[in-house]
Amino acid sequence: MDAMDWALLAELQADARLSYSELSRRVHLSAPAVAERVRRLEESGVITGYHARVDPSRAGRKVSALIRMSCYGVRCVLRDRQALAWPEIVEVHRVTGDTCCLLRVAATSMTAFEELIDRLAPYGQPSSMMMLSSPLPWRALAPADE
Amino acid sequence: MDAMDWALLAELQADARLSYSELSRRVHLSAPAVAERVRRLEESGVITGYHARVDPSRAGRKVSALIRMSCYGVRCVLRDRQALAWPEIVEVHRVTGDTCCLLRVAATSMTAFEELIDRLAPYGQPSSMMMLSSPLPWRALAPADE
DNA sequence: AGGGCCCAGTCCATCGCGTCCACGGTCACG
DNA sequence: CGTGACCGTGGACGCGATGGACTGGGCCCT
Structure with a gap:
């Protein structure tokens, strides 16, 4: 390196x-x-892959959101392979705090998003943050010097 | 399409x-x-780019987190170009809810992360979610049919 | 200090790939 | 039924990817 x-x-x-x-x-x-x-x-695993980035809204996914899940006990989205397979869910991260995991979702419409929330609710209260603009959609990792 | x-x-x-x-x-x-x-x-803008994905921890960024910022009034990280240029910040999204924006950060160490929090605090209370494992780090966008 | 080893880079030759062009099939429309 | 537009195919040419042989520099060991 x-x-x-x-x-x-x-x-x-x-x-x-x-x-x-x-x-x-x-x-x-x-x-x-x-x-x-x-x-x-x-x-060595520094590069994990090469990926084309697709604009969700131009690909028919008009509604993007981040959803914090506070799951009850063992019943968690993290462990349900069927839930993880739902195509609206594009990222799932386990995080610390008062929420067990955070989902990034891209739904076709607001009604499709509402329907997704209903499917998620049984796992624990979903708290949605609708994604608006992104002042910094991504930044390349640079050497961590000082 | x-x-x-x-x-x-x-x-x-x-x-x-x-x-x-x-x-x-x-x-x-x-x-x-x-x-x-x-x-x-x-x-047509469907493909926005092609990017190598780098494993932050193997690139010397051991601490990843998502930070919700609740900024006071006009003074917001979103509008401060200097803050947006801090290399630890790898994504910035404006979202709805009780938080004005959400940052994805990758710091070299816990102390570097703590120092970043201190720099962010003047903009509004930062609420950190440390990223643990990612059951679904990403998923390719598929046709939104039904 | 000298000798040898190993790692990393360059050079070269071959093969496969990207790109441009001309051609043909298909569909909509006059 | 003719015509044009669009989209894909096949061929040709030049560039890029890739493997092997060679070279130079750093390091250890004697």
Whole structure:
């Protein structure tokens, strides 16, 4: 994890489809060397994958929200594989605090969202935060120096 | 946005570095046709980008959290460009509810995280949810049919 | 201090892939 | 029934990916 690795990570976080030869030009290294470094970053688990990002609203999911779940005892969304398979749910994170887990959901419409809330309610009170704009939708991870 | 487009979206959300010829094999289309369809998906804004995903903990960010901010009046993190530039903050979303925005942060250590909380406090009470495991770190958007 | 080892990068050659172009099938419409 | 637009196919060409052989620098051991 030297400066060269971080330069490659910066490029690939910004555009995962860059070719090795283009990467090699940007970081001033030969293409095979770049390929070798990227392979190592993948194998060591630093890079977990490459993903196209899709705009939910342009893909027919007009309503996005974050839902905090405060589940009662063992009955938790986290452990219900069937609930985790619901396609509206796009992320599930276990968190600390007065809520056991946090869901990120993308529903087709407000009525579809309401119907999802009804399905979630049996697991514990869902507390919804509707997502409005995102001043910072994402940021690339940079070297954690100081 | 027909079934072929969704098949391409599914493949590219799972692995953004697939070559056009590999894509063409998987969706049973010729490579130029695939390239043309992908180009249209990009231009129409359905695909917003391709990004390598980096494991924060393996990249030296051991502490991840979601922070709900309840800002006082106009003084809000959302409007402070300097605050938005802090490298620990990796996502900022405006949401509804008793909190004006939600931050996703990745700090190097608990002490660095504590220091971030101190910097955020002037904007309004930060309410932190430390991220534990993620039963569903992400899911690809699928066609919203019924 | 010298010798040898290992890691990482470069160079080169081959093969496969991306991209452009011309062509053809299909459908809607006049 | 002819025509144009759209979308996909196939071929050709140039670039990129990939594996192997070689080289230079750092490090340890003697």
